[in-house]
Amino acid sequence: MPLSDADIEEEERHFSNVVATFRKYTSYHLAANNRRRKDLFTLPKDDRELLEQLGYKEKLDQVDKAILANEQFLNKIVVDPEIFGEDGNEDALEEGDEEGEAADPSTSARSHSHSHSHSPHSHSHSHSHSQPHSHELPKEYKPTEFDMDKLRSTLKQFVRDWSAEGQEERETSYGPMKDALLAHFSDIPKEERRNFRVLVPGAGLGRLAYDIASLGFACQGNEFSHYMLLASFLILNKTERPNMHTIYPYVHSFSNVPDRTSMLRPITIPDVYPTLPSGSVFSLVAGDFEEIYGGESDPNEPQAGLWDAVMTCFFIDTAKNIVNYLRIIHKILAPGGVWINLGPLLWHWENNHTNDPSIELDLVEVKQLAAMVGFEIENERTIDATYTTNSQGMLGYTYRTAFWTAKKKI
Numbered sequence: 001m002p003l004s005d006a007d008i009e010e011e012e013r014h015f016s017n018v019v020a021t022f023r024k025y026t027s028y029h030l031a032a033n034n035r036r037r038k039d040l041f042t043l044p045k046d047d048r049e050l051l052e053q054l055g056y057k058e059k060l061d062q063v064d065k066a067i068l069a070n071e072q073f074l075n076k077i078v079v080d081p082e083i084f085g086e087d088g089n090e091d092a093l094e095e096g097d098e099e100g101e102a103a104d105p106s107t108s109a110r111s112h113s114h115s116h117s118h119s120p121h122s123h124s125h126s127h128s129h130s131q132p133h134s135h136e137l138p139k140e141y142k143p144t145e146f147d148m149d150k151l152r153s154t155l156k157q158f159v160r161d162w163s164a165e166g167q168e169e170r171e172t173s174y175g176p177m178k179d180a181l182l183a184h185f186s187d188i189p190k191e192e193r194r195n196f197r198v199l200v201p202g203a204g205l206g207r208l209a210y211d212i213a214s215l216g217f218a219c220q221g222n223e224f225s226h227y228m229l230l231a232s233f234l235i236l237n238k239t240e241r242p243n244m245h246t247i248y249p250y251v252h253s254f255s256n257v258p259d260r261t262s263m264l265r266p267i268t269i270p271d272v273y274p275t276l277p278s279g280s281v282f283s284l285v286a287g288d289f290e291e292i293y294g295g296e297s298d299p300n301e302p303q304a305g306l307w308d309a310v311m312t313c314f315f316i317d318t319a320k321n322i323v324n325y326l327r328i329i330h331k332i333l334a335p336g337g338v339w340i341n342l343g344p345l346l347w348h349w350e351n352n353h354t355n356d357p358s359i360e361l362d363l364v365e366v367k368q369l370a371a372m373v374g375f376e377i378e379n380e381r382t383i384d385a386t387y388t389t390n391s392q393g394m395l396g397y398t399y400r401t402a403f404w405t406a407k408k409k410i
Helices: 005-023 025-040 045-053 056-077 145-162 167-184 190-195 207-214 226-237 260-264 289-294 322-332 363-373
Strands: 111-115 126-130 197-201 218-223 245-247 267-269 282-286 307-313 333-343 375-385 399-408
Touching (some): 005 056, 005 226, 025 056, 025 145, 056 226, 056 245, 056 260, 145 167, 145 267, 167 207, 167 307, 167 333, 167 375, 167 399, 190 218, 197 207, 207 218, 207 282, 207 307, 218 226, 289 322, 322 363, 333 375, 363 375, 363 399
Parallel strands (some): 197 218, 218 282, 307 333
Antiparallel strands (some): 111 126, 333 399, 375 399
């Protein structure tokens, strides 16, 4: 069903607001840091002198410098937001180019954006539709704390997916999934893996999908958030060398900080140069998982039965209707195909304020539902995993994630 003019306008407005959030990052966070300076001068003189001896003013100055450094990096992400424009090459979404470079994660003819938080103490949902037309920034738009939280989360996602510091967290989540994929296709010679298609919904900044393509499989990531899509475009298509960029993702909060060095530590990204061998098949597709893979098959990109594996990492709890998610995964898998899952059940639409439906099942019910849909679950276990956790912070959350492999019954 074609989008109405009102839908198109709303999509353009949402995308413009996302770009505006990137561009107003500096003024927003410098103002927040300056508030601390003002608070300092509300204290009695003796208290201020003690804090000056601690170097508190100098710390605030160092945070300002880190924010300005982040600005340089974030500006690179939105220097050309027209990657979401009408000139996107749909063919590039289906395969890497002949040199094996990662395909542009640009939008298809119709795409949607939904950004969510894996924080155990907050849920954030923004949903609108992004139509590839011209994007003029509305000068009057003032990003909210909600918007900025998404941007700060994107910086932390870079740590998880594309830094040496995030390697341990990646290995905990991505490692078992990749091992299970290799085990399932252990009888397939490496040079033939490119004939097997793997889908990664909720791909985020694309590291898991990239790693799978690096193993030789034909891999496609799917992502809904414009924050993630813009950021992954930079890292996958504009990187010239490892550790090309330096960011300071932990300077935005002074809570649960063990020391100044921890808060101000730089993170270099990416830890690898994201290129692939010639002939690799790797792509990122923007849009809503249910609409792209659950709708009527596009004659140019049929979905039903054509995926040999679906890898869901911290993903299935983004569903409004988990029944439909599992039905789609089952439908698009080839006979004998495998679904590999790892993640918690932090239902993202629970208690939402937008009147969206939300079906929230417990773990036993999810597994029973999977069997009813037509899956045979194997290799179940619980894996303790973190998600964008500050490894040097005083506070951290650990998920007791559910891991399994599930074969599509023939």
